[in-house]
Amino acid sequence: MGTIQTPPGTRDILPEEIGYWQYVENIATQILSRAMYQEIRPPIFEQTSLFERGIGEATDVVGKEMYTFTDRGDRSLTLRPEGTAGVVRAYLQNNLYAAGGVQRLWYCGPMFRYERPQAGRQRQFHQIGLELVGTGDPRGDVEAIALASNILKSLGLRSLKLDINSVGDRSDRQRYREALVEYFLPYKEELDPDSQDRLERNPLRILDSKNERTKEINQNAPNILQYLGDNSQIHFEQVQQLLGDLGIEYNINPCLVRGLDYYTHTAFEIISDDLGAQATVCGGGRYDGLVEELGGNSTPAVGWAIGMERLIILLKQLQSSPVRVPDIYLVSRGEAAEAQGLILAQKLRAEGLTVELDMSGSAFGKQFKRADRSGAIACLILGEEEAVNQTVQLKWLQTKEQQTMTQTELFNQVGELREQLGRHRKQ
Template sequence: MSPIKAPRGTKDTFSPEINSWQLIERISSEVLELANYKEIRTPIFEHSELYTKSLGQVTDVVQKEMYSFQDRSERNLTLRPEGTAGVIRSFIEHKLYVNPLPYRVWYCGPMFRYERPQAGRQRQFHQLGLECIGILDPRIDAEIINLALNVLENLKIPNLSLEINSLGSSETRTYYKEALYNYFNNYISDLDTESQMRLQNNPLRLLDSKDTKIKALLEEAPSLLDFLDNDSQIHFNLVCQYLNSLSIRYTINPLLVRGLDYYNKTTFEIKSSSLGSQDTLCGGGRYDGLIQSLGGPELPAIGWAMGIERLLLSIPTNNQNIANLDCYIITLGEKAKILAFSILNQLRNSNLKVDISFYDSNIQKQIRRANQLNATTCIIIGDEEIQKEIVVLKWLKIQKQEEVSLNKLDNVAYKILSS
C-alpha cells in the first residue's frame, strides 16, 4: 500500500526551514506593533458571497481559483483566497467603527487558491498583511509603504524596488476603461481568446498581461494617469511628496493595477530583482469603497499583503537565523541519568536551549551527535563526575573543556549565554 502524501500544492514546513518562518513572523510583528498595528485573526473560511462581492465577479480569483463548497447545511462557503475581505467583514460585523479611528491591524495566516504550484506559490499559501481603516490622508499611504519596506529591509532582502500608481476614482476608471476598450478593439484580431474576454469584461486586466503582443500594444495605449480626476491627482502627488520626504525611491508605473476590483487611488508593488520573473514580494493599495459595498459605513481604507513563501525564497541564507542548541547533556551510567535530568531542567529554567542524550552509546558517538545538532557545548556526566560532584563542560567549536562544580551550574548558563 502506497503511503498517503500531502495534496498537490500544499507543503509541510519543519526544521530548519521553520526557523525562517519564525524569523519572518518575529520581525514583522516587531515592526508593525511599533507602529501601533494590532494583530487580528479571522476565520479560514467565510461565506462565498463575501468574496464574490468584494473581489469582483470577473476576477481570476473568483472565476478560476477559489476553493468553494457547500457544508452539511447547504451553506456556500469558501476557503479564504486573501485576507482583506475577512478583516473588513469583521470590522463591520463587530461595529468596530464606533471606536476611535484609524483602525490598524495586521494578520498572518494561510490562504487558498487553485493555481499551478511552483516555487514560491502553493495552493495553500500564507500571507502577511496589514489594513488601516478610516483615514484618507495620503500620509497613511506613505506610512504603510514605509512599513512594508521596513519589514523587508529588516529581513535583509536585497535589490528592493518600489512601483506606484494611482487608479483614481470610480469615474476615472469608467472613462479610462472606455478609452482602453476603444484602443484595443482596433487590434481585436491580435488578441487571444482570454484577452478578448478581459477586454469585454474588464479592460484594466489587460494592463498586467504577460502576453508579448499585448505588452507591445500597451506602449501606445492611453495612460491611466492622463485620466485622473483632480482629487486623485492631488492625493497621488502628496503620496509621492511624503515618500520623497522619507528618502524612499520609487518608479511610477501607469500599468500597475493589481488583480482585484476593490482597489482605487494609490496602488503599489515592492519587488526584488533577485527573484527572477516572479519578483513581486508585496502588493497593496487603497480600497475606499469596499467597506460601504459590504454594508458598512463610508470609510476609506488601505492595506498590503506579502506572500510568506515568496519571502522565504528571498531571505539570504546567512540571515535565516538557524537556532543552535546551547548545550547537549551526555550521560554515562544510570546514576548520571538521574542527576542529568535535574540539571536539564535547571539549565532550561536559565533560558538555555538544552537537550539530553537518550542513547547508551559510547561517549564519542554522543559527542558526534552533539555536533550534528550544532550544539555550542556539551555537559558530560559519569560515575567519576558524580563522585567529584562536578560536571565536564566541553566547548565543541574550540575543543576545550573544563570542570564545573555542581553548586556552580549557574555559572555554566552565564558562560554559555555570554559566549
C-alpha cells in the same frame, strides 16, 4: 500501498527552513508594533459571498482560483484567497469602528488559490498583511508603503524598486474602462485568450498581462492618469510629495492596476530584480469602497500583503540559514543519570539557556559525536558515578577543556556559565 504525498501546490516547511520564517515574522512584528499596528487572526475559511462581493465576481481569483466547498450545513464556504476581505468583515462584525479614529491591523497566515504551481507561488501560500482602516489621508498610503519598505530593508533586501499608480475613484475607473474597451476592441483577435475574456469582464486587468503580444498592444493603450478627476489627481500628487519627503524612490507605472476590484486611488508594488517573472514581493493599495460594499458605512482604507514564499527565496540567496544551535548538549547514561539529566535540562532551560537532551540511551561515544554535530558550545556529562555523587562534568567542545562540579555549584554559577558560553561562541 505507497506513502501519502502532499497535494499539488502545497509543501512542507521543514525545520531546516523554519528559521527563515520565524526571522521574517519576528522582524515584521517588531516594526509593525512600533507603529502601533495590532495583530488580528480571522478564520481561514469564510462565507463564499464575502469574497464574491469584496474581491469582485469578474476577477480571476473569484472566477477561477477559489477553493470553495459546501459544508454539512449546506453552506457555501471558501478557503480565504487573500486577507483583506476577512479583516474588513471582522472590523464590521466586531464593531472595531466603535472606538473611533483609525484601526491599525496586521495579519500573518496561509491563503489558498488554485493556480499553476511554480517557484514562489503555491496553492497554499502565506502572507503578512497590513490594513489601515478609517483614514483617506494620503499620509496613510505613505505610512503603509514606508512600513513595508522598512520590513524588507530590515531583512537585508536591497535590489528593490517601488512602482506606484492611481486607479482613481469609481467614476474615474468607469470612464477609463470605456476608453480601454474602445481601444482594445480592434485588437481583440490578437490578444491572448485570458485578455480576450477580460475585455468584457475586467479590461483593466489586460494591462497586467504577461503575454508578449498583449504587452506590445498595451504600450499604446490609454493612460489611466489622463482620466483622473481633480480629487484623485490631488491625492496622487500628495502621495508622491510625501514619498519624496521620506526619501523613498518610486516609479510611476500606468499599467499597474492590481488584480482585485476593490482598489481605488493608490496602487503599488515593491518588486525584486532577483525573482525572475514572479517579481512582486509586496503589493497593495487603497480600497475606499470595500467597507461599504460589505455592509458598513463609507470608510476609507489602505493596505498591502507581502508574499512569504517569494521573500524566503530572496533571503536564501542572501544568507545562510539562521539555524538554531544549543548552548549545551546534555549526555547521560544509566537510569539514575538519565533521570537527573532530564531535571538538569529543564532547570537550565528555565534559566534561559538552550539545552538539547540526548535521549538515545546509546553509548557515550555516539552521544559525544552527536554533541559535536549539534553545534553546541558545551556538553554536560552525567554517568552513574556523577548520579551517585550529585556531580556533573562540563566539557567545552571547541577547546576540549573539562571540569567536574557539583550540580548545586552548576546552578549557583549559572550567570557566570552564561557569560562563558557567550565568550566561547565569539571565538
